Each structure stands twice: as structure tokens, then as C-alpha cells.
Amino acid sequence: MVDNIILIGFATTGKTQVGRLVADRLGWGFLDTDDEIVRKEGKPIPDIFNQEGEAYFRRLERSILVTACQQEKNVIATGGGAVLDPQNRQLILRRGMVICLDAAPATIYERLLQDTQNATSPNIRPLLAVADPLKRIMELKTQRQPYYAIAHLTVNTDDLPVESVADEVLKGWRRWSQHGDVSLTPAAEVKTESRNCPIFVGWGCLEQLGSMMRRAGLAHRAMLVSDETVLSRYGERAMASLKAEGFDPCALGVPPGETTKSIENAVKIFDFLVEHRVEREDAIVALGGGVVGDLTGFVAATFLRGLPWVAVPTSLVAMVDASIGGKVAVNHPRGKNLIGAFHQPGMILADVQTLTTLAPRELISGWAEVIKHGIIQDPGLFSFLEENAPQLMALQPEATTEAVARSARVKARVVSEDEKETSGKRMLLNYGHTIGHALESATGYGHFLHGEAVAIGMMGVAHLSQRLGLVGKDIVERQRQLLQRFGLPLSAPGVNMELVLKAMELDKKTREGAIHWVMLRDIGEVITLHRVPQTEVIAVLEELLKS
Numbered sequence: 077m078v079d080n081i082i083l084i085g086f087a088t089t090g091k092t093q094v095g096r097l098v099a100d101r102l103g104w105g106f107l108d109t110d111d112e113i114v115r116k117e118g119k120p121i122p123d124i125f126n127q128e129g130e131a132y133f134r135r136l137e138r139s140i141l142v143t144a145c146q147q148e149k150n151v152i153a154t155g156g157g158a159v160l161d162p163q164n165r166q167l168i169l170r171r172g173m174v175i176c177l178d179a180a181p182a183t184i185y186e187r188l189l190q191d192t193q194n195a196t197s198p199n200i201r202p203l204l205a206v207a208d209p210l211k212r213i214m215e216l217k218t219q220r221q222p223y224y225a226i227a228h229l230t231v232n233t234d235d236l237p238v239e240s241v242a243d244e245v246l247k248g249w250r251r252w253s254q255h256g257d258v259s260l261t262p263a264a265e266v267k268t269e270s271r272n273c274p275i276f277v278g279w280g281c282l283e284q285l286g287s288m289m290r291r292a293g294l295a296h297r298a299m300l301v302s303d304e305t306v307l308s309r310y311g312e313r314a315m316a317s318l319k320a321e322g323f324d325p326c327a328l329g330v331p332p333g334e335t336t337k338s339i340e341n342a343v344k345i346f347d348f349l350v351e352h353r354v355e356r357e358d359a360i361v362a363l364g365g366g367v368v369g370d371l372t373g374f375v376a377a378t379f380l381r382g383l384p385w386v387a388v389p390t391s392l393v394a395m396v397d398a399s400i401g402g403k404v405a406v407n408h409p410r411g412k413n414l415i416g417a418f419h420q421p422g423m424i425l426a427d428v429q430t431l432t433t434l435a436p437r438e439l440i441s442g443w444a445e446v447i448k449h450g451i452i453q454d455p456g457l458f459s460f461l462e463e464n465a466p467q468l469m470a471l472q473p474e475a476t477t478e479a480v481a482r483s484a485r486v487k488a489r490v491v492s493e494d495e496k497e498t499s500g501k502r503m504l505l506n507y508g509h510t511i512g513h514a515l516e517s518a519t520g521y522g523h524f525l526h527g528e529a530v531a532i533g534m535m536g537v538a539h540l541s542q543r544l545g546l547v548g549k550d551i552v553e554r555q556r557q558l559l560q561r562f563g564l565p566l567s568a569p570g571v572n573m574e575l576v577l578k579a580m581e582l583d584k585k586t587r588e589g590a591i592h593w594v595m596l597r598d599i600g601e602v603i604t605l606h607r608v609p610q611t612e613v614i615a616v617l618e619e620l621l622k623s
């Protein structure tokens with residue numbers, strides 16, 4: 077990783093002032109590409125635009141950026157439009173930490189007005205020379221937002237004085253340089269007969285994808301598959317990292333959503349791999365949530381009888397659950413995950429920072445699985461979640477990275493002991509899932525997110541365990557409180573009891589006659605029971621479903 081800080085963002089977000097301050101404090105050089113252009117050309121930017129045209133300006137900007145990026149220990153403030161050029165984006169991502177300074181359109185408008193009055197910035201006046209400047213700013217911002225989103229860190233400057241913005245930038249830089257450069261040590265490892273799969277967990281470690289893949293022994297080409305939402309946010313950073321390590325990558329986007337996990341989409345990926353003449357030693361990288369991981373992993377398991385693949389999970393569910401364990405599958409119209417295989421990835425890299433863009437409800441749903449991991453095997457993790465709930469919900473970097481790493485460790489340990497679900501150990505991961513799955517099925521899969529249904533299921537089975545005298549009320553209460561603190565639902569009022577029972581009956585059939593109930597004994601301890609009195613189950617369900 078290169079020691080440079082590159083500031084991007086709209087006009088008036090303070091890139092120049094903040095950049096100077098940061099450079100001073102680090103004892104680094106400072107360069108503002110707009111100022112440099114003005115100096116070189118000997119005239120203000122509007123004149124360059126008018127006389128030589130925008131293309132000329134962009135060429136100048138690019139060559140200045142290239143030169144600046146060749147050096148190290150520089151803070152570089154870029155012009156507001158520099159990120160529109162894909163080559164510029166690739167360049168800055170490879171040559172340092174990219175930080176976006178952001179502000180609301182109204183703030184930008186106010187600052188522009190003030191700047192014009194003070195006559196300090198002749199370069200930005202054209203923005204005001206239109207009928208409705210605020211509207212123009214909003215439009216431009218919306219248009220540029222996807223490019224600003226490549227930043228490793230975004231600092232909002234609305235209510236912050238320049239010094240505080242510089243503090244935030246420096247803080248971000250320290251964190252990034254600490255975690256960013258040194259090679260990551262695996263937070264966990266899946267060890268099975270077929271393969272050892274290290275799991276790397278870090279904050280802002282996406283840039284290390286290429287180098288970590290090299291270290292994991294992957295040496296040929298890499299094809300990247302992602303869903304369109306994740307691709308638009310993180311595709312460029314992942315691709316830049318793969319390119320920098322010579323993986324000669326190509327990317328394919330699939331639509332987001334569960335329906336994408338289909339055999340038709342697997343065929344589309346097969347076509348893509350055939351088209352690019354992918355060979356046995358090449359790798360496929362799955363960048364995204366569990367949908368992308370399951371689908372891409374399935375393709376990797378079957379194409380050319382098996383290719384190496386790398387999971388880069390970007391949802392909490394994928395980081396702590398879906399990417400770990402080698403179960404890969406697509407759905408059949410008659411059932412979820414009906415067509416699949418066991419195919420361990422060669423490596424998993426979880427950049428926890430990507431969770432900052434995940435929808436809040438998806439995030440909360442993911443916490444249910446983290447809590448579940450604490451309950452089934454790691455009382456220390458459970459206490460950690462109790463002690464740090466507000467920090468975790470706010471995605472505070474250190475705490476969140478720790479929680480994700482610990483949770484991934486639980487899943488890795490369980491699947492290492494029972495890769496193919498033969499010894500019964502892996503079944504412990506189904507805590508809360510018997511009722512959870514039935515709730516999802518009874519509501520047609522559209523109502524609850526998986527984690528929400530599992531949270532309710534965990535409450536149901538905890539009460540069932542209490543009724544059977546397996547666990548005390550205090551433990552059930554601790555579980556309830558933690559689920560509640562993470563904003564998870566605890567009951568399912570109004571869901572149809574008959575449908576829930578029917579779904580559980582079906583579940584029983586697919587498991588050869590008996591439901592394997594994973595019951596609660598203590599925080600960190602669960603056991604499996606096969607015969608639980610139906611009357612007790614119904615009593616618990618009545619409580620859960622009562623309106």
C-alpha cells in the first residue's frame with residue numbers, strides 16, 4: 077500500500093484547506109491539481125475551459141495526477157470532476173488512500189456564495205452562473221455520487237470546522253495504514269479434508285484482495301462475479317486490487333435478489349467463463365452477499381469440474397455465515413438450495429467496512445446469526461455483544477471487526493468438525509431455524525428476512541427449552557434482551573398457525589421422520605433433541621403468534 081492521501085469530492089468541501097493541514101501534520105508534500113493547472117497555464121480555470129475546451133483541461137489534470145501519484149508521502153487534492161475519468165479512479169485507488177469530503181447541496185451552495193463574495197475561488201464561479209444553482213449542484217452531485225463512492229472513507233464536512241475535518245482524515249488514515257498494509261492474519265480457518273480455507277477479516281481491507289490471493293497461492297487469472305448493487309459500490313476497488321497483482325480480471329454483474337440464485341443465472345456465468353476462455357487454474361471471485369456467494373460458488377464447483385474460488389462477502393450474513401463452510405447452491409422453483417454441492421473456497425476476505433453501505437434491515441438481520449453463534453458456542457462472544465451493542469449497531473470499526481471475526485470463528489470451527497453434515501455437529505447451527513424456517517415458509521418468504529425469522533425462532537425454542545426444564549428463565553431473558561437491543565423481532569403476531577405447523581411437518585419429512593430440535597441449555601451450550609411433545613410446541617407457537 078502506498079503512503080499517499082488523495083482527497084476527492086465536490087467543490088467547496090474543503091479539499092485544499094484540509095489537504096494542507098493534513099500534509100503539515102504528517103510532514104508530507106501537498107498538491108492541489110486545480111492550482112497546479114492554473115500555475116502551469118497562467119490563467120484561471122474558466123478561461124482554460126473557454127479557450128481550450130474541457131478535454132484539454134482533463135488531459136492536463138490527468139498528467140498532473142499521474143506525476144503526483146508516482147511519488148509517495150503526498151496529500152493530493154483533486155478537482156471535483158477528476159473522478160469522472162475511469163483511468164483516474166483506477167490510478168488513485170492504486171496509489172494511496174482515497175478520502176471523499178462530502179457536504180449537503182445546500183451547504184455547498186452557501187459556501188459557493190460566500191467564496192464568490194470573498195472572491196477567493198474564481199474556479200468555481202461557473203457553477204453559480206446558471207438559472208437555478210442549487211438544482212444544478214444537486215444534479216451534478218447525484219450524477220457524481222457513484223464515483224465519489226469509490227472512496228475508502230467519506231467524511232461529512234457539513235457542520236465541521238476545517239481542523240476537525242483534518243482530524244477525521246488523519247484518524248482514518250492511521251486506521252487504514254495500520255490495517256491496510258501489513259498482511260492480514262487469518263481470523264479463522266476452515267480446515268477440512270478437501271481444503272484449508274483462511275478467513276481474513278479487516279476494516280477497509282478490500283484493497284488487499286489481490287495480494288492476499290497471491291499469498292494464498294492463486295496465480296492465474298481471476299473472474300469477478302457480483303450483484304449490480306455491490307458491483308457499483310465496490311467493483312472498482314476490487315478490480316483495481318486484482319489488476320495491481322496481475323490477475324487480468326474481468327467482471328460480471330448479476331441482478332441483486334434471491335431470485336438471482338437460479339440455474340439460468342448459473343448458465344449465464346458459465347457463458348461468461350467460456351467466452352473468456354477460463355481454465356482450470358483460474359479463479360472466480362464472488363463479491364457480494366450470500367446470493368452471489370452461493371451462486372458463484374455453485375458455478376465454481378461445477379465449471380470444468382471445479383475451479384478455485386474466493387469469497388469476498390459484503391453482507392453481515394455472508395461474512396459470518398453464508399461464505400463459510402463450502403455449501404453452495406442455486407434454488408429450484410420447488411425449493412431453496414435444491415441444486416448444489418460442497419465446494420470450499422480457497423480463501424475468504426471480509427472487509428467489514430463494506431457493511432457501512434448495507435441496508436439497516438439487512439444488517440440487523442445479520443446480527444441474529446452473530447447472536448446465534450454466541451449462544452451455541454461462544455459465551456464470550458455473547459457477553460461482548462451485550463457490552464458493545466450500541467457501538468456495534470453504529471458499526472464502530474474495532475468492535476465490529478472483532479464481533480465479525482469471532483462469529484466467523486464459531487462457524488468455521490463447527491464446519492471444520494463436520495464438513496458434510498454427517499456427525500450432527502453442523503446441525504447445532506440450526507438453533508432457532510426449525511421455527512424460523514417454518515415462519516419464512518408460512519409467510520411465503522416475502523415477509524421476514526431470514527435473520528428476523530431466526531430471531532423469533534430462537535425465542536420460540538428458548539421458551540420450549542424452558543418449558544422442558546432444560547434452561548432457566550434468566551438465560552431466556554438474557555437472550556431476549558440481546559435480540560431486542562439489536563432491533564430484532566421477538567414474535568410473529570398474526571402468522572397462521574396451521575401453515576407454520578404444516579411447514580414444520582414438511583421439514584420433518586425432508587429430515588427422515590424427526591425434527592432435530594436444537595435446544596437451549598445455557599449461553600454457549602445447546603443440545604439436540606428428537607422427540608419433543610407436540611403439545612409443548614403448540615403452546616409455544618400460540619404464544620409467539622398471538623396478535
Ligand SMILES: NC(=O)c1ccc[n+]([C@@H]2O[C@H](COP(=O)([O-])OP(=O)(O)OC[C@H]3O[C@@H](n4cnc5c(N)ncnc54)[C@H](O)[C@@H]3O)[C@@H](O)[C@H]2O)c1
Nearest residue numbers: 305332365366367368390391393394397398403430433434
Ligand atoms: N451457503 C450457506 O451456508 C448459506 C448460509 C446462510 C445463507 N445463505 C444464503 O445467503 C443468501 C442470503 O444472503 P444475504 O443476506 O447476504 O443476501 P443478498 O446476497 O441478497 O444480499 C442482501 C442485499 O444486500 C445488498 N448488499 C450486499 N452487500 C452490500 C453492501 N456492502 N452494501 C450495499 N448493499 C449490499 C445486496 O445487493 C442485496 O440486495 C440466501 O440465498 C441464503 O440461502 C447461504
Ligand SMILES: [Zn+2]
Nearest residue numbers: 445509526530
Ligand atoms: Zn441462518
